[in-house]
Amino acid sequence: MGGFIQAEALSLDYVATKGGGFFKSLFLGGHETIHAIKDVSFSIEEGEVVGLVGPNGAGKSTLLKVLLGILAPTSGEVSVMGGDPFKQRRDNSYKTGVVFGHRSQLWWDLPVSDSFNLLKKIYKVPEGVYRQNLSYAEEHLGIYALWDVPVRHLTPGQRALAETGAASVHGPRLLILDEPASGIDISARRRIMEFVKRLNRERDATVVMATHYMNDTDELCGRVILIDHGSIVADMPLGAFRQRYGGRRAIKVDLNAPMVEFSIEGAAASPEPGGLTWRFRLDPGRITMGRLIDAISERAEIARVTVEDERTEDIVHEIYLSGLGDNLAPEYAEPWME
Amino acid sequence: MRSRRICRFTFYAGIFANFYSYFVTYALFWVIATRFGNIDGWGVEDMTVLLGFNALAYSVSGVLFSYAAYQLDNEIVSGNLDSYLVRPMGILQQMACRSFVVDALIGPIFVTVVFMVVAFERISYQITAFNFIYLAAAVTSGILIQSGAMIILGSLSFWSVHPQKIASVVLTEMRALTNLPLSIFPDFVRRGLTYALPLALVNYYPSLMIMRKVETNEEFVIGLLSPLAGVCFFIFSIYVFSAGLRRYSSSGA
Numbered sequence: 156m157g158g159f160i161q162a163e164a165l166s167l168d169y170v171a172t173k174g175g176g177f178f179k180s181l182f183l184g185g186h187e188t189i190h191a192i193k194d195v196s197f198s199i200e201e202g203e204v205v206g207l208v209g210p211n212g213a214g215k216s217t218l219l220k221v222l223l224g225i226l227a228p229t230s231g232e233v234s235v236m237g238g239d240p241f242k243q244r245r246d247n248s249y250k251t252g253v254v255f256g257h258r259s260q261l262w263w264d265l266p267v268s269d270s271f272n273l274l275k276k277i278y279k280v281p282e283g284v285y286r287q288n289l290s291y292a293e294e295h296l297g298i299y300a301l302w303d304v305p306v307r308h309l310t311p312g313q314r315a316l317a318e319t320g321a322a323s324v325h326g327p328r329l330l331i332l333d334e335p336a337s338g339i340d341i342s343a344r345r346r347i348m349e350f351v352k353r354l355n356r357e358r359d360a361t362v363v364m365a366t367h368y369m370n371d372t373d374e375l376c377g378r379v380i381l382i383d384h385g386s387i388v389a390d391m392p393l394g395a396f397r398q399r400y401g402g403r404r405a406i407k408v409d410l411n412a413p414m415v416e417f418s419i420e421g422a423a424a425s426p427e428p429g430g431l432t433w434r435f436r437l438d439p440g441r442i443t444m445g446r447l448i449d450a451i452s453e454r455a456e457i458a459r460v461t462v463e464d465e466r467t468e469d470i471v472h473e474i475y476l477s478g479l480g481d482n483l484a485p486e487y488a489e490p491w492m493e
Numbered sequence: 494m495r496s497r498r499i500c501r502f503t504f505y506a507g508i509f510a511n512f513y514s515y516f517v518t519y520a521l522f523w524v525i526a527t528r529f530g531n532i533d534g535w536g537v538e539d540m541t542v543l544l545g546f547n548a549l550a551y552s553v554s555g556v557l558f559s560y561a562a563y564q565l566d567n568e569i570v571s572g573n574l575d576s577y578l579v580r581p582m583g584i585l586q587q588m589a590c591r592s593f594v595v596d597a598l599i600g601p602i603f604v605t606v607v608f609m610v611v612a613f614e615r616i617s618y619q620i621t622a623f624n625f626i627y628l629a630a631a632v633t634s635g636i637l638i639q640s641g642a643m644i645i646l647g648s649l650s651f652w653s654v655h656p657q658k659i660a661s662v663v664l665t666e667m668r669a670l671t672n673l674p675l676s677i678f679p680d681f682v683r684r685g686l687t688y689a690l691p692l693a694l695v696n697y698y699p700s701l702m703i704m705r706k707v708e709t710n711e712e713f714v715i716g717l718l719s720p721l722a723g724v725c726f727f728i729f730s731i732y733v734f735s736a737g738l739r740r741y742s743s744s745g746a
């Protein structure tokens with residue numbers, strides 16, 4: 156298979172044991188199969204920055220683990236940097252930088268500097284190259300300010316900066332980022348995105364970043380792969396993606412008294428349980444924000460209006476409704492609304 | 494590790510604490526053993542060698558692999574194992590680095606060597622080429638057997654067994670049995686610790702050979718082969734670990 160990263164009809168099933176532990180599962184066979192990735196095909200060229208976007212539980216992390224060789228696919232083909240990532244996990248790991256946003260790659264009780272030194276040894280980075288990469292990371296992330304602090308004492312934002320810096324010390328050709336900026340402050344997030352962008356532009360790193368925020372991709376990604384329930388729903392350049400699905404706004408409205416129903420031309424309404432809070436998604440071609448709010452206040456007393464970020468769930472919903480997703484899985488019928 | 498070097502005080506304090514506790518163990522043991530003469534024909538020197546092999550094996554393997562035995566389970570549950578898997582170094586090696594602290598070794602090794610040398614001195618043990626090689630091989634093998642046991646215990650985590658309890662029974666209670674001559678135990682214990690969980694090969698059989706206490710053919714054969722057994726058992730443990738890792742890769746749990 157050619158291509159920097161290539162997947163052909165890739166599937167991955169988790170076999171989860173249903174409670175009861177080892178012996179029960181051994182004798183009673185209480186297994187449950189979760190189809191986390193279903194028949195997925197795509198190809199990524201060297202130098203691309205790809206956003207893997209989808210709601211929680213979509214299968215983003217699972218797909219990244221397959222690309223990293225942590226999990227072996229149940230069926231299908233995958234190749235990363237010219238080989239089977241599972242078979243050549245170690246070879247590939249020398250050329251790959253990884254950030255798992257939800258957990259630390261650094262040594263929890265050691266100062267940041269010790270973690271970097273250990274990584275330098277583990278990845279066998281020559282002294283000169285290490286110095287160079289380190290000062291590059293310092294320039295954009297400001298890690299020296301954290302140098303002597305034990306990792307466990309860092310704030311989430313500082314930790315994310317250190318993690319991202321640490322993932323770059325061996326000069327990786329491929330960066331795999333799993334929610335690298337989740338739950339951190341805006342300034343740290345911006346620095347990380349900027350740094351990753353530079354690693355791509357100035358150091359030729361190919362980037363695959365998973366996120367469940369559409370907004371994360373805006374600053375960084377040239378291409379978006381939208382994934383839901385283990386299938387690719389859309390795969391296109393960010394520009395085209397924005398043009399097709401962007402611009403849809405959502406607002407959240409808190410009411411003074413519960414409502415059972417809203418029907419407003421050009422806006423889809425969905426209540427939260429209780430009917431006091433409603434979410435409206437408007438089609439900009441048919442109604443403006445002002446008209447929508449007018450229409451709502453004609454029908455109910457508004458306590459508060461919040462403009463919301465575009466939720467990936469909503470975009471997925473949109474694609475389903477408009478039927479534009481060529482890769483739409485047949486079983487893809489109901490479950491976007493929880 | 495640098496953080497260790499920075500903390501000079503804790504470093505020396507750590508050595509001293511370790512040194513002290515091992516010294517007290519041995520000193521107490523000498524007092525008791527001298528008082529009571531011998532246990533089933535095992536005098537103070539014999540018992541010192543028996544204890545010494547065990548202490549060497551356990552301190553070295555513990556520094557390297559007790560993290561794997563006790564923490565692999567948590568690393569899997571927390572998802573940390575994935576972080577190990579994306580780095581270009583063996584998982585066991587990375588875990589060994591995690592738990593490796595030199596000062597945990599200095600105390601036990603120093604005290605053990607001193608007491609063993611004294612014991613050898615008192616029985617005028619001849620350091621011939623063969624004896625020297627046998628001794629070195631037996632110590633290495635003991636380390637490998639004990640390490641293998643830790644690796645196998647830790648590997649149970651791959652099969653969703655939480656090994657901490659089993660590990661502490663095997664590594665503490667069962668190992669404590671081997672601080673005494675195996676001959677005083679019922680036959681099934683002797684067989685269990687020889688063939689099922691070969692902890693007796695760490696110290697009992699090598700001690701029989703060195704202290705010239707071999708009585709049966711079985712003891713002689715096992716005593717002679719126990720230095721080799723370590724390599725086999727360790728390889729077996731790596732095999733179990735790899736099988737577990739393969740299972741993890743195909744099920745994610």
Ligand SMILES: Nc1ncnc2c1ncn2[C@@H]1O[C@H](COP(=O)(O)OP(=O)(O)O)[C@@H](O)[C@H]1O
Pocket residue numbers: 169170171189191209210211212213214215216217218744745746
């Ligand atoms: N180790 C695991 N064992 C069993 N099921 C899992 C495991 N990890 C993830 N899953 C399930 O697989 C699906 C995809 O999960 P994941 O890849 O983590 O999604 P995402 O990263 O997009 O949030 C979810 O239904 C999740 O519950």
Ligand SMILES: [Mg+2]
Pocket residue numbers: 212215216217333
């Ligand atoms: Mg995830």
